[in-house]
Amino acid sequence: MRAHDDVLAGAGGVQESHFPALSGPESGFPELPADGETLLEVRDLRVRFSRRGRHVHAVNGLSYRLEAGRMLAIIGESGSGKSVSSRALMGLLPSTATVTGSARFAGTELVGMTEAQMRRRRGADIAMVFQDPTRSLNPTMRIGTQVVEAVRAHADLDRRAARRRAVELLSLVRMPVPEQRFGEYPHQLSGGMRQRVMIAIALAGEPRLLIADEATTALDVTTQAQIMELLVELQHRLGMAVILISHDLGLAASYAQDVLVMYAGRGVEHAAAETLFAHVRMPYTRALLGAIPLLEREPHTLLPVVPGQPPDLSALPAGCPFAPRCASADEQCAVDPPLTEHEPGHRWACWHPVPDAPAPDAASGDRS
Amino acid sequence: MTASVDAGRHRAGPAFLTSPGMRLVGKRLLLAVPIVLGVSILTFWVLNLIPGSAAQQLLGPEATPAQVRALELELGLDRPAVLRYLDWLGGAVTGDLGQSLVSRQPVTDLLGERLAVSGELVVLAFVISLGLAVPTALLAAHRPNRLFDRISMVVSITGLSVANYVLALLLVLVFAVQMAVLPAIGFVPLSQGLGENLRSMALPAAAIAFPLYCFYTRFLRGDLVDQLQGEDYVTTARAKGIGPWQVLVRHAFRNSAFGLITVVGLNLGSLIGGTVIVEQIFALPGIGQLMLQAINTRDFVVVQACVVVFAVVAVLANLLADLLYAVLDPRIRYGSR
Numbered sequence: 001m002r003a004h005d006d007v008l009a010g011a012g013g014v015q016e017s018h019f020p021a022l023s024g025p026e027s028g029f030p031e032l033p034a035d036g037e038t039l040l041e042v043r044d045l046r047v048r049f050s051r052r053g054r055h056v057h058a059v060n061g062l063s064y065r066l067e068a069g070r071m072l073a074i075i076g077e078s079g080s081g082k083s084v085s086s087r088a089l090m091g092l093l094p095s096t097a098t099v100t101g102s103a104r105f106a107g108t109e110l111v112g113m114t115e116a117q118m119r120r121r122r123g124a125d126i127a128m129v130f131q132d133p134t135r136s137l138n139p140t141m142r143i144g145t146q147v148v149e150a151v152r153a154h155a156d157l158d159r160r161a162a163r164r165r166a167v168e169l170l171s172l173v174r175m176p177v178p179e180q181r182f183g184e185y186p187h188q189l190s191g192g193m194r195q196r197v198m199i200a201i202a203l204a205g206e207p208r209l210l211i212a213d214e215a216t217t218a219l220d221v222t223t224q225a226q227i228m229e230l231l232v233e234l235q236h237r238l239g240m241a242v243i244l245i246s247h248d249l250g251l252a253a254s255y256a257q258d259v260l261v262m263y264a265g266r267g268v269e270h271a272a273a274e275t276l277f278a279h280v281r282m283p284y285t286r287a288l289l290g291a292i293p294l295l296e297r298e299p300h301t302l303l304p305v306v307p308g309q310p311p312d313l314s315a316l317p318a319g320c321p322f323a324p325r326c327a328s329a330d331e332q333c334a335v336d337p338p339l340t341e342h343e344p345g346h347r348w349a350c351w352h353p354v355p356d357a358p359a360p361d362a363a364s365g366d367r368s
Numbered sequence: 369m370t371a372s373v374d375a376g377r378h379r380a381g382p383a384f385l386t387s388p389g390m391r392l393v394g395k396r397l398l399l400a401v402p403i404v405l406g407v408s409i410l411t412f413w414v415l416n417l418i419p420g421s422a423a424q425q426l427l428g429p430e431a432t433p434a435q436v437r438a439l440e441l442e443l444g445l446d447r448p449a450v451l452r453y454l455d456w457l458g459g460a461v462t463g464d465l466g467q468s469l470v471s472r473q474p475v476t477d478l479l480g481e482r483l484a485v486s487g488e489l490v491v492l493a494f495v496i497s498l499g500l501a502v503p504t505a506l507l508a509a510h511r512p513n514r515l516f517d518r519i520s521m522v523v524s525i526t527g528l529s530v531a532n533y534v535l536a537l538l539l540v541l542v543f544a545v546q547m548a549v550l551p552a553i554g555f556v557p558l559s560q561g562l563g564e565n566l567r568s569m570a571l572p573a574a575a576i577a578f579p580l581y582c583f584y585t586r587f588l589r590g591d592l593v594d595q596l597q598g599e600d601y602v603t604t605a606r607a608k609g610i611g612p613w614q615v616l617v618r619h620a621f622r623n624s625a626f627g628l629i630t631v632v633g634l635n636l637g638s639l640i641g642g643t644v645i646v647e648q649i650f651a652l653p654g655i656g657q658l659m660l661q662a663i664n665t666r667d668f669v670v671v672q673a674c675v676v677v678f679a680v681v682a683v684l685a686n687l688l689a690d691l692l693y694a695v696l697d698p699r700i701r702y703g704s705r
């Protein structure tokens with residue numbers, strides 16, 4: 001019944017919005033940056049969690065560059081550090097985390113900022129949408145109040161102006177009858193609707209970077225597509241950069257311009273989406289692609305998986321972290337391969353890159 | 369208890385005024401009947417097992433068996449227990465709880481004034497304990513494991529490990545004996561001025577409030593920290609860029625309050641009976657003191673009435689907590705479909 005509303009909203013096409021940013025140059029949103037301008041540069045980012053003398057190295061020297069207005073998909077298994085590295089950018093990690101290295105956002109260093117400095121940037125520069133919209137909204141607050149709170153966090157607006165703006169944000173994310181939804185509670189909305197509210201909250205501070213942390217994972221496939229299309233549309237209309245954190249390669253291939261594959265807390269392959277998927281080099285990416293279930297596959301056969309277990313982040317072995325699970329690993333892999341640009345615009349970290357045009361199942365298909 | 373799905377039709381107002389809410393109240397009150405009935409039967413039975421009769425107590429150890437027997441006949445104590453219970457029940461249903469065996473006063477008259485004293489004591493204790501516990505817990509949860517949190521933890525654990533009669537005696541020693549700022553015993557009714565009334569209530573209320581304060585502080589602080597560290601909506605709130613106090617008060621506290629309400633509701637019910645010792649120490653003419661005296665004189669009629677009152681208060685307090693829940697938590701709409 002709720003999904004029905006989503007379909008209606010999604011089917012509406014690009015409707016006229018009352019959102020001020022969409023009409024005229026004196027919009028509330030920052031001007032569109034010139035193409036190729038670096039918005040975020042992450043260098044040798046490391047995150048370590050310490051508890052009772054035990055250290056878990058969640059992010060181990062992550063480096064990437066994100067241009068303004070682009071969508072970067074960060075892909076990896078659970079525990080690959082994709083979510084932790086992004087939360088580190090917003091200072092949203094628990095106090096057990098130690099963040100080192102560098103992350104420059106529009107020229108400002110984020111690592112080492114005080115909580116007060118970071119707070120001023122949260123929502124205003126970088127905003128985040130989380131995985132589970134059911135748990136991410138306060139269950140005891142009306143959704144309108146939650147959006148208004150985000151609006152007033154960074155803009156000195158009175159109650160009525162903030163309310164007007166919140167309703168605009170809700171219509172911007174294609175919430176049907178936003179004035180009415182305003183007074184409802186999260187449990188009265190469908191999952192897709194809740195995620196729209198989350199996006200409205202994220203947009204309230206007019207961020208230049210939106211991090212969608214598995215933002216569509218908890219949704220059904222139809223709703224997922226609608227939310228992704230909304231994100232892409234907002235990215236273009238508002239000139240926002242988007243970091244799409246996901247374990248779903250299909251999602252990355254369909255929507256992102258750039259793809260960064262993470263493994264054991266570091267980047268292992270990074271390229272524009274079309275380059276990466278046409279010329280997979282890193283055996284890990286290849287294995288991930290091979291693990292996508294296909295409809296054409298014979299029924300009742302085992303699903304292909306990436307063999308082996310992800311490494312123990314509290315005791316990382318020397319050398320390439322993927323080597324124990326890699327078919328092409330040899331003694332050279334005892335030396336950690338750096339993530340370097342081997343082909344124009346294509347970086348990977350491997351001594352034995354996969355040659356071009358293999359069959360998609362080659363890496364792991366023999367396990368089924 | 370299904371969450372209502374008819375989105376958009378109602379603004380969630382005070383749910384207890386809507387008809388499903390009233391139905392809930394009715395249902396819960398009906399459920400209370402067997403509970404109170406059971407309590408009264410159990411009390412009556414147990415009281416009958418206690419050796420020594422009111423007649424014996426009234427007449428003293430010198431009385432002859434014949435005298436005792438005569439008084440028992442007069443008081444109707446010779447009749448079978450079942451019949452006496454049914455008599456009592458018949459009266460209780462019509463609001464007549466019988467006459468005290470000792471003073472021959474109607475029990476309802478005795479209870480009225482006593483209940484007011486105990487009620488005031490309990491309300492004061494709750495106002496004090498909650499009024500102090502909420503800010504303490506917020507301050508402690510704001511910076512967990514820092515100085516303020518640690519101090520409040522030590523205070524709380526101390527308070528929880530000291531029995532309230534020990535605390536009562538300590539309070540008397542310090543404030544009444546050494547500093548001589550507050551009266552040690554006695555009760556000044558409200559009719560003689562609020563100030564004097566509160567002065568006479570200050571120490572007993574503090575003796576009851578302090579352990580409660582410690583308990584609520586610990587409970588709320590723990591729940592707040594759990595919310596702050598474990599709940600995704602807190603991360604959302606922080607990601608908006610709002611300040612830490614706003615996250616704590618508007619988001620975490622709002623959700624922690626529900627657990628607190630349940631605990632307070634449960635305490636409120638049991639506490640009216642828990643004032644017995646403190647009333648005894650401070651010589652407050654409350655219902656606890658009345659019951660203790662009645663037990664000593666084997667005045668079963670009065671004991672019976674006190675116990676039933678305790679049961680009714682406990683049931684009502686729990687109902688109140690549940691209703692408060694429904695009013696405050698938009699997810700709970702009792703009985704709607």
